[in-house]
Amino acid sequence: MLDCKREFHDSEEGVRTAMPENDTTAPGADATPGSSATPGAGAATPAVTREALAQAALRVLEREGLAGLSMRKVAAEVGVKAASLYWHVRNKQELLDLLNDAIMGSAEPPPREGGWREQFHAYCWRYRRLLLDNRDAAKVVAGRLAPGPNLLGLMEDQLDRLRAAGLSDADAAMASYLLGAFVQGFVLQEQSPISAAEVLGGSRREIAVAAGDLFRALPAEDFPNLVDLADDLTAPDMDARFEFCVQRILDGLAALLPPDRR
Amino acid sequence: MLDCKREFHDSEEGVRTAMPENDTTAPGADATPGSSATPGAGAATPAVTREALAQAALRVLEREGLAGLSMRKVAAEVGVKAASLYWHVRNKQELLDLLNDAIMGSAEPPPREGGWREQFHAYCWRYRRLLLDNRDAAKVVAGRLAPGPNLLGLMEDQLDRLRAAGLSDADAAMASYLLGAFVQGFVLQEQSPISAAEVLGGSRREIAVAAGDLFRALPAEDFPNLVDLADDLTAPDMDARFEFCVQRILDGLAALLPPDRR
DNA sequence: CATGGCTGCCTAACACTGTTAGGGGTTGGT
DNA sequence: ACCAACCCCTAACAGTGTTAGGCAGCCATG
Numbered sequence: 001m002l003d004c005k006r007e008f009h010d011s012e013e014g015v016r017t018a019m020p021e022n023d024t025t026a027p028g029a030d031a032t033p034g035s036s037a038t039p040g041a042g043a044a045t046p047a048v049t050r051e052a053l054a055q056a057a058l059r060v061l062e063r064e065g066l067a068g069l070s071m072r073k074v075a076a077e078v079g080v081k082a083a084s085l086y087w088h089v090r091n092k093q094e095l096l097d098l099l100n101d102a103i104m105g106s107a108e109p110p111p112r113e114g115g116w117r118e119q120f121h122a123y124c125w126r127y128r129r130l131l132l133d134n135r136d137a138a139k140v141v142a143g144r145l146a147p148g149p150n151l152l153g154l155m156e157d158q159l160d161r162l163r164a165a166g167l168s169d170a171d172a173a174m175a176s177y178l179l180g181a182f183v184q185g186f187v188l189q190e191q192s193p194i195s196a197a198e199v200l201g202g203s204r205r206e207i208a209v210a211a212g213d214l215f216r217a218l219p220a221e222d223f224p225n226l227v228d229l230a231d232d233l234t235a236p237d238m239d240a241r242f243e244f245c246v247q248r249i250l251d252g253l254a255a256l257l258p259p260d261r262r
Numbered sequence: 263m264l265d266c267k268r269e270f271h272d273s274e275e276g277v278r279t280a281m282p283e284n285d286t287t288a289p290g291a292d293a294t295p296g297s298s299a300t301p302g303a304g305a306a307t308p309a310v311t312r313e314a315l316a317q318a319a320l321r322v323l324e325r326e327g328l329a330g331l332s333m334r335k336v337a338a339e340v341g342v343k344a345a346s347l348y349w350h351v352r353n354k355q356e357l358l359d360l361l362n363d364a365i366m367g368s369a370e371p372p373p374r375e376g377g378w379r380e381q382f383h384a385y386c387w388r389y390r391r392l393l394l395d396n397r398d399a400a401k402v403v404a405g406r407l408a409p410g411p412n413l414l415g416l417m418e419d420q421l422d423r424l425r426a427a428g429l430s431d432a433d434a435a436m437a438s439y440l441l442g443a444f445v446q447g448f449v450l451q452e453q454s455p456i457s458a459a460e461v462l463g464g465s466r467r468e469i470a471v472a473a474g475d476l477f478r479a480l481p482a483e484d485f486p487n488l489v490d491l492a493d494d495l496t497a498p499d500m501d502a503r504f505e506f507c508v509q510r511i512l513d514g515l516a517a518l519l520p521p522d523r524r
Numbered sequence: 525c526a527t528g529g530c531t532g533c534c535t536a537a538c539a540c541t542g543t544t545a546g547g548g549g550t551t552g553g554t
Numbered sequence: 555a556c557c558a559a560c561c562c563c564t565a566a567c568a569g570t571g572t573t574a575g576g577c578a579g580c581c582a583t584g
Contacts, residue, residue, distance in 0.1 A: 047561085070541065083544080084562050092542065097457040139405060142450050146457040147476070152485060155495075159487040173494035174506045177451070181507070185447020188404050189439070195359040195408040214409065223414060225421040232435035233417075244436045245443070251517040252510030309532085332570065345573080346533050354571065 048078045050088055054102040057095055058134075066136035071095070096140060101148025103137050106130065109157045116165030117250055117262075120175075123158060124183055124246045131187040138187040166261045167253070175253055186245060190238050208236035310340045312350055316364040319357055320396075328398035333357070358402060363410025365399050368392065371419045378427030379512055379524075382437075385420060386445055386508045393449040400449040428523045429515070437515055448507060452500050470498035 056077035060069050071092055072082040089095045107130045110122035131138045147155075155176060162172035194211055215223075215230035226233070235241065254262045318339035322331050333354055334344040351357045369392045372384035393400045409417075417438060424434035456473055477485075477492035488495070497503065516524045 071543085072541080080561095081563060082542085083564080086543070087561060094457070100457075142404060142447075143401060143454045144457065145451065145454045147473075152480070152488065156485045156488050159491055163487065169491050170494045170497075171506075173491050173497070174503060175510075176495075177503060178507045178510060181447040181451045182444050183447070185404075185443040185445070185450065188447065188450075189407065189443045192405045192407045195356070195362075195406060211409075218414070223418045225425065226414065226418050229421055229431050229435050232432045233438075235432075235435070241436060241439060244433075245440045248437075248440060248511055248514030248517075250514070252512070252514035255510075255513040333572085334570080342532090343534060344571085345535080348572070349532060 054098040057099040097146040100146035101150045104150035127183045205236045208234045316360040319361040359408040362408035366412035389445045467498045470496045
């Protein structure tokens with residue numbers, strides 16, 4: 001009776017994250033967590049829903065970054081004290097799961113035109129763009145697989161195209177996984193600061209130059225290739241680098257198809 | 263005078279992380295904590311070096327995971343109080359950089375035999391194995407590019423082979439980057455818990471089954487592909503999945519080479 | 525030998541974090 | 555009017571990274 005509240009906030013557990021459950025990003029006063037369905041609902045103005053929490057977390061993330069995203073700040077963002085969040089959310093990790101899918105919410109699949117190669121290409125770029133545009137999105141997404149309604153929708157669409165391209169079921173599933181893993185890894189690397197050069201809080205280009213100097217300053221007898229390739233290794237054009245990688249993966253996938261379908 | 267200590271702990275800044283500086287993996291039993299080090303020992307016996315710190319951090323990481331790795335615990339591991347660490351290290355991030363390269367220290371490049379494809383293949387697998395064998399290594403490595411002596415050595419060797427395979431300078435640099443980004447992303451995904459299934463603290467296989475059930479339970483009219491490919495999407499054999507991805511990348515790289523060098 | 529400066533550690537403290545216990549209103553249903 | 559559920563609150567706990575300032579030994583110099 002004491003902690004009956006922690007028991008369950010809504011009807012089912014496993015299905016909730018899976019069900020699309022019409023998520024209107026609209027600030028409508030409806031759609032309290034899941035309890036709206038349960039008869040005998042009490043409160044008049046919920047004021048804070050799981051949707052609202054996710055959006056608030058998104059704003060805090062944009063403003064303060066992942067390291068600065070605390071329960072107290074998210075609570076303040078929705079006009080509430082920290083402890084109250086635990087009514088709607090089991091712990092911070094669950095809030096991050098909501099945030100996770102909220103980030104995916106702003107993604108939209110590329111137009112369904114052109115060959116599979118163009119479409120897969122566009123998918124990679126859009127996903128990267130999504131991760132780059134939302135602050136610390138890569139860190140939030142990485143290390144947590146939160147199959148919320150938004151992510152599920154994207155996967156569904158993606159798989160549909162891969163199968164239409166002629167990939168087998170297993171290959172389509174693998175390819176989808178490959179895309180996700182690679183893009184996440186790439187953006188994570190791309191955004192990761194270089195330890196040696198962090199002292200100078202310079203721009204991306206400046207620290208690339210600094211990294212180049214670092215490589216060039218190595219003893220040439222021990223690291224001939226690093227010294228030699230310093231420029232190539234620290235080329236600051238990340239778009240070109242990404243494009244290269246994507247093309248490699250596309251070529252690799254193309255090799256799975258019969259020659260007439262590439 | 264007050265904080266003169268924070269000025270510099272050692273000679274040069276930028277070069278330190280770059281120089282190999284013979285790293286002994288610490289001679290056995292001495293490093294054990296306890297108050298034995300404190301009495302009578304002055305400045306003569308340092309008792310805690312950056313190397314020792316890195317090794318201690320590695321042990322704490324193995325025992326408690328990244329989330330449980332705190333300055334106080336690492337300090338206790340070397341028999342010292344937390345504040346003392348800031349004499350040797352600027353902040354926690356710098357300790358993590360040391361840890362980063364310490365993890366890389368246990369990597370050894372694959373034998374230099376077979377074609378470039380076998381060697382690149384082995385590189386991918388060894389890197390993944392390294393990240394899997396050291397607890398939370400993927401999380402430590404991701405989001406931080408710490409070009410310590412160990413990582414530099416690996417890059418050097420890797421680039422050497424890629425160039426020997428016939429890749430252009432730019433392509434070799436890109437390919438090396440691709441390898442790192444992909445493997446990190448893959449292992450990160452591989453190890454990331456699934457939000458919906460975390461309640462059951464089951465094994466990898468169990469949560470894969472649970473994820474499969476989750477996909478199968480989706481409304482078939484909205485997610486026909488997810489329902490259909492549930493088995494393929496949740497196939498628990500991560501080795502096979504990794505192998506697939508690596509082969510795609512290898513194929514993609516092979517397309518860069520003239521047909522006679524593939 | 526004495527003096528100071530440097531090294532390496534210490535204790536205390538600050539502002540913060542996630543999380544829990546328990547209490548108090550407001551609401552709707554009976 | 556009562557009850558139960560809902561939603562939020564205050565207070566507190568243990569733990570975090572980090573800094574200020576102090577204190578004991580070692581070095582080299584006067």
